[in-house]
Amino acid sequence: MHWLMVRRSCPAWLLMVLLFALYIVSAASAHADGGSGGCNVLKDPTCTVSVGGLGAGGSGSTGAGGDGGSSGVSKDPCAVYPDAVYGDRPPTVSRACADELQGKYCNAILGDILDGLKYPSVNNLTPAQAVLVNGNLARSGCPVIVTTATLAQRAFDSIVFPRPSGHRSPSEAQRYNGYPFTYVGLWTYYWTDPAIWRPLTATASAAGLTATVTATPSSLSFDPGDGSGSQSCAGPGRPWLESDGDSAPSEGACGYRYSRVTGPGYGHPITSTQTIVWKITWTGTGNSGGEIAALSTSTSGQLNVLQIKTVNR
Template sequence: MLRLVRGALVIVLLTMIAPLISSAAHAGGGGGGVVCSNPANPVCDPWVKTPGGPGQSGSNGGSGGSGGSGGGTSDVQCTYTPADLSATSVAALGGQPSGEGGWYFKRCYGPDGRAIAFEGPMWISGLPPTVSPEILARQARSRLRLPTVVVALNPAGDQIVQLPTWLALDPESWRTQSATASVPGLSVTATARPVSASWSMGDGGSVSCQGPGSVWTPAADPRAPSPDCGYTYRASSAASPGGRHTVTVMVMWEVTWAGAGQSGSVPGLTTTGAVQVRVEESQAVVTR
């Protein structure tokens, strides 16, 4: 169904494509663009302004966590966006083909929503294929901007051997996030929900919690363990580099999508945070 017309010289093609991509990204015209501007979530943000898609069924990506089926391409989804070419650019591609059709850019995305291939301009005879909700779901997933993980160890400051340490995350680190990808007539929203936190305490110990944890308050008994997420150090951190442990936490996010009367899931996401903590032996105080 697809007939690709390519230019004779690669240099001519690349020279022609570069300004098209640049102008589309800055002027908001047809062809879309890619934004990779969030260091906290380094996933490119592909955007599409008109319908497009390869028409293959593929897979909805599952719920994440598995290694796939062994290198097949069924999970790859592609979109086609119109290319607004000048007469000079069309001539460089061999001229305008006869019959109905149009010039398009092709972008393909892996199961995680990342762009993995870009081609074009290419000529497509007839009408372009329509985009599927699964394709938009992966694009919406790639647009999710998850919050920075802010760690709180309680009580604040140095921790004491044999006294419970309460583990908690700032509330902003544990909020459901959403993002939407659209083409005319179709919109899909991806929603990321935090589901668990895995803590590595720096002394070889670890804790898995199903929530953000609770913040210790001065009114609480310092000997009382956290009701939902805590740890007790058994030795000081004197032997660790700088006399401190590095406590790290990884937050797991479940990602689901909904749109066009359909719903499903895509591979999950993770965010991480870390903090340095000194653990000291308690000192007896003698009063006279």
């Protein structure tokens, strides 16, 4: 009855169009399920990617949840994309397959980087080596590696290292002809603020790993600026006291005696520099750890060396 009703109500040409459309739909449906109720991997690649197990009955649908692959279809997310099917046209793959391919590519890139730099395995890199490796990975479009060494470098980068305060006797706040000064032949004491002389720590965590960096001031040096070279002390030094007179530095004090005046006319001051050297170590998850290259912070200032016989400090 239905066919007669259609035939009586439709022109012949329209009937032909309807019949052809019905044929196309039927053929596409048969191709899509392969005769077994599945889906078309060529038109919908994600339908057969089975990360969590294949569907019941082996249809390959990701939404069904089944017995873990009894149909025999591979769980490799890229196994359902034979290149020959597409000819010269690259396939549009699922997200799971794209991630798989990206991972393999980046693992190969990482291996090439480590081999080219003659570095040990990823877990044995120093923080500095890890930074170099990650820079190369980033330039290749790959995600950076995360290890305790990379976290140690991240923690180190977050530390703000203070400069020495640059204190000196006589006080650098005093001026002669517009410049700070000291005296020839007498002890010039130098020191830094004790509040600066303390360990600095920072911690970074990610991916279940943690690393802590500790930076400890190890020495204070003073370059007098007269060409004689740096003078070093183990600690931060201390201010000059009246009880010190012109005696050699003691009880933690640091000092230097200039042997010649600046001049002529004290219009050509010299530049002195204080420097703190920081020793840096790190520890991380799994008994990892080591050292990071020492770092120095400095403060410079100008001064004249005066020739007088009587000194009031």
